[in-house]
Amino acid sequence: xxxxxxxxxxxxxxxxxxxxxxxxxxxxxxxxxxxxxxxxxxxxxxxxxxxxxxxxxxxxxxxxxxxxxxxxxxxxxxxxxxxxxxxxxxxxxxxxxxxxxxxxxxxxxxxxxxxxxxxxxxxxxxxxxxxxxxxxxxxxxxxxxxxxxxxxxxxxxxxxxxxxxxxxxxxxxxxxxxxxxxxxxxxxxxxxxxxxxxxxxxxxxxxxxxxxxxxxxxxxxxxxxxxxxxxxxxxxxxxxxxxxxxxxxxxxxxxxxxxxxxxxxxxxxxxxxxxxxxxxxxxxxxxxxxxxxxxxxxxxxxxxxxxxxxxxxxxxxxxxxxxxxxxxxxxxxxxxxxxxxxxxxxxxx
Numbered sequence: 282x283x284x285x286x287x288x289x290x291x292x293x294x295x296x297x298x299x300x301x302x303x304x305x306x307x308x309x310x311x312x313x314x315x316x317x318x319x320x321x322x323x324x325x326x327x328x329x330x331x332x333x334x335x336x337x338x339x340x341x342x343x344x345x346x347x348x349x350x351x352x353x354x355x356x357x358x359x360x361x362x363x364x365x366x367x368x369x370x371x372x373x374x375x376x377x378x379x380x381x382x383x384x385x386x387x388x389x390x391x392x393x394x395x396x397x398x399x400x401x402x403x404x405x406x407x408x409x410x411x412x413x414x415x416x417x418x419x420x421x422x423x424x425x426x427x428x429x430x431x432x433x434x435x436x437x438x439x440x441x442x443x444x445x446x447x448x449x450x451x452x453x454x455x456x457x458x459x460x461x462x463x464x465x466x467x468x469x470x471x472x473x474x475x476x477x478x479x480x481x482x483x484x485x486x487x488x489x490x491x492x493x494x495x496x497x498x499x500x501x502x503x504x505x506x507x508x509x510x511x512x513x514x515x516x517x518x519x520x521x522x523x524x525x526x527x528x529x530x531x532x533x534x535x536x537x538x539x540x541x542x543x544x545x546x547x548x549x550x551x552x553x554x555x556x557x558x559x560x561x562x563x564x565x566x567x568x569x570x571x572x573x574x575x576x577x578x579x580x581x582x583x584x585x586x587x588x589x590x591x592x593x594x595x596x597x598x599x600x601x602x603x604x605x606x607x608x609x610x611x612x613x614x615x616x617x618x619x620x621x622x623x624x625x626x627x628x629x630x
């Protein structure tokens with residue numbers, strides 16, 4: 282079975298929601314969601330980015346928002362910024378949940394590419410502690426504290442503003458060119474992350490913030506879970522200009538599995554078949570080359586395609602790539618090798 286290393290999941294939310302049964306949800310599954318250990322093993326999932334994310338009071342999974350997103354055009358206003366003092370307890374709770382999974386002996390919180398390879402060899406899930414929207418990080422001292430706790434990847438924003446910059450709204454059709462640039466603190470964050478070796482995730486960042494990171498960062502540019510705007514004109518997807526900038530940095534894009542960001546009509550309905558996903562992959566490969574494309578599922582955070590409903594279905598996607606004409610070497614690169622090599626270059630080890 283070809284191993285898969287994935288660029289983004291929101292599984293920790295389910296662990297927290299399950300309370301005392303959180304580790305049981307991981308070890309045995311509960312019949313819901315997209316990820317648990319048994320299905321991960323079945324699908325060849327060897328690890329990925331496990332996101333710490335603070336929810337807004339209202340979000341894209343509310344009934345009214347779903348109805349709106351099923352009938353484009355739509356443009357949902359950005360949620361309000363969440364104050365640090367409200368965000369921090371949520372982030373601590375999720376970080377603690379990830380640590381509880383590590384204590385089961387089935388998962389390892391990795392801090393280097395060597396850790397990833399060692400975890401895979403030991404048949405443990407290699408988990409990167411990632412933060413999506415960093416309201417819980419107040420300043421550079423707090424960044425160093427989170428780094429000491431294991432954080433190795435962060436996205437400055439989700440779809441709302443932070444003290445570092447602005448995210449894009451849920452909007453279709455829409456350009457990602459909405460809102461202003463990084464703040465001064467956001468620019469300092471880029472420099473500090475480069476110094477520490479923390480990966481900066483461009484997914485959900487607006488056009489102006491993207492450009493600021495590109496100017497300031499000396500690391501490969503990365504969007505962990507994004508699709509091609511040329512195929513699906515969502516504000517969350519990457520334009521050809523952005524793809525070219527990422528390519529020039531020898532960076533990487535992980536293909537998002539979320540149906541509404543894949544579908545050409547932008548509807549929040551399950552994607553049918555794999556043809557559209559292959560078109561996105563072809564487009565990304567055309568700009569980024571065979572070393573710059575990977576996977577970023579958004580499992581447990583988005584509506585999946587009909588034939589890719591959860592993690593155990595990953596081999597079906599890889600089979601579709603092979604049937605599309607991708608050779609074994611390219612499939613293996615997209616499935617895991619490109620992520621591990623990118624992280625080695627970003628983290629320096």
